[in-house]
Amino acid sequence: MADAARVKGTGGPRRATPARSPSREPDGLRSAVREADPAEVAEQMRSRGGAVLSVGVRHHQDEAVATELTRSAYSRERFIFLLRTLYCALGLIVLLVVANVYLAVRPVETKVIAKDPMGGIRELVTLEKPLNSQNEMLAWATNAVTGAFTLSFSNYQQQLQDVRFNFTEPGWRGFQEALRGRGVLDAIINSKYVSTAVPTAAPVVVQQGLIEGKYAWRIEIPLIVTYESASGRASQSFLVEATIIRRPETENPRGLGIQSIVAR
Numbered sequence: 001m002a003d004a005a006r007v008k009g010t011g012g013p014r015r016a017t018p019a020r021s022p023s024r025e026p027d028g029l030r031s032a033v034r035e036a037d038p039a040e041v042a043e044q045m046r047s048r049g050g051a052v053l054s055v056g057v058r059h060h061q062d063e064a065v066a067t068e069l070t071r072s073a074y075s076r077e078r079f080i081f082l083l084r085t086l087y088c089a090l091g092l093i094v095l096l097v098v099a100n101v102y103l104a105v106r107p108v109e110t111k112v113i114a115k116d117p118m119g120g121i122r123e124l125v126t127l128e129k130p131l132n133s134q135n136e137m138l139a140w141a142t143n144a145v146t147g148a149f150t151l152s153f154s155n156y157q158q159q160l161q162d163v164r165f166n167f168t169e170p171g172w173r174g175f176q177e178a179l180r181g182r183g184v185l186d187a188i189i190n191s192k193y194v195s196t197a198v199p200t201a202a203p204v205v206v207q208q209g210l211i212e213g214k215y216a217w218r219i220e221i222p223l224i225v226t227y228e229s230a231s232g233r234a235s236q237s238f239l240v241e242a243t244i245i246r247r248p249e250t251e252n253p254r255g256l257g258i259q260s261i262v263a264r
Contacts, residue, residue, distance in 0.1 A: 127214040127246045131255035138203045141244050149197035168257040193227045216245040238263040
């Protein structure tokens with residue numbers, strides 16, 4: 001009976017346990033959250049993670065500012081470089097213009113190169129400039145003029161051929177006409193004269209300058225010409241006016257020639 005009573009008592013109705021609401025929180029936690037200060041919560045968040053966020057944002061801002069400053073500095077340097085390049089180009093253009101103007105207005109100097117009889121190469125002086133000094137020119141002219149008036153009845157043809165080298169073509173034609181026109185050559189041949197010319201004073205330059213683009217001198221040489229033959233001797237004084245002109249050195253190594261000659 002006792003066992004039955006225990007079994008019976010065990011199978012009897014049980015006391016119901018009240019259900020726990022899932023949304024209910026302990027009173028202590030609820031009160032702690034409700035009483036928390038917002039400023040304190042914000043401070044706790046900054047102390048835990050907010051500082052890291054603030055540092056990250058500031059770092060990106062600094063990088064952006066540095067990048068912008070770098071771009072500005074690069075743009076400024078590039079502008080300065082382009083400006084300097086422009087100034088250099090303008091200066092170069094000005095120099096080129098000045099050089100072209102100078103080359104256009106400056107006198108052109110012509111240089112002529114020739115080979116001398118010895119096979120050497122040398123520069124030839126242009127005809128508008130003197131080749132020799134004035135004293136050298138006067139010495140050459142004196143020898144050329146006295147040689148032209150020194151003739152022999154027996155050898156006058158060879159003598160004239162030798163002195164022809166000292167004349168230009170117009171000068172040689174004029175000299176031959178003077179010898180034949182005045183009868184000088186006929187008198188030497190017929191009377192069998194030997195004429196000798198000697199200067200009586202130093203030659204004088206009367207005028208000098210360009211004649212048809214060639215440098216020239218007009219000189220005066222006082223001469224005495226002596227005519228000798230088997231029967232006697234006679235002398236005659238002359239004032240010879242001669243024009244000496246520059247010639248190409250290929251025609252005469254001294255670069256000179258008698259352009260005209262008049263004996264008075």
